[in-house]
Amino acid sequence: MSKQERVVLGQDDPDDCCPTLLTAPLDEESAADLARVFKALGDPVRLRLLSMIASRAGGEICVCDLTPAFELSQPTISHHLKLLRQAGLIDSERRGTWVYYRLLPGTTDRLAAVLTRPAVPAEPAGTAP
Template identity: 75%
Template structure:
């Protein structure tokens, strides 16, 4: 394949072919906060745990409902849940001997806002509040 076939056509006349994807760049503090949350989601087990909790009936799941889904020990599941909790993605409430987890939608909204194009999403400043 030649390089010529993969080049974009020149529009000329100073016409901008694409608008920016976000309204403004992230500040250092915003990037650090978001990186912590994305890092927590960067593990397949944690991503799956988050989706299991979010899709569970009633919007919350007992840890007893989560441990049987994985071929992992209880302490390993607890570690992953702790990482998600520390990243602000989930909250837990103890009821007797069990802990019930629920997803915090505001944090997911912030992540979606950063990833959404400016035409449909909030500015970076709004998304990282």
């Protein structure tokens, strides 16, 4: 398995220098894994849900607090949450009759690492063409 694959799959230290989309081409498996996560994020409802979960004080939120924010049925919200869970973006825990959701920062950190451009040294003042 290449270093790129290990980074995308979270099997490498994120502090290590890692390839990005701009420094190394993705192989087929890595592209498929990333596409699955981006597909989950490609829906406005799922993106809002992820934002609500990630920004919640204390790091988790009850489904009972998510559902009223949308003009969608509870089963539809549950379906969107299931897709976010399957993409590895969130996790859940049942407590009694309610389910609580929390962000899995490792996945968003890996996305950020893959999308980050390598640092470009600044040109000295007065040398621009």
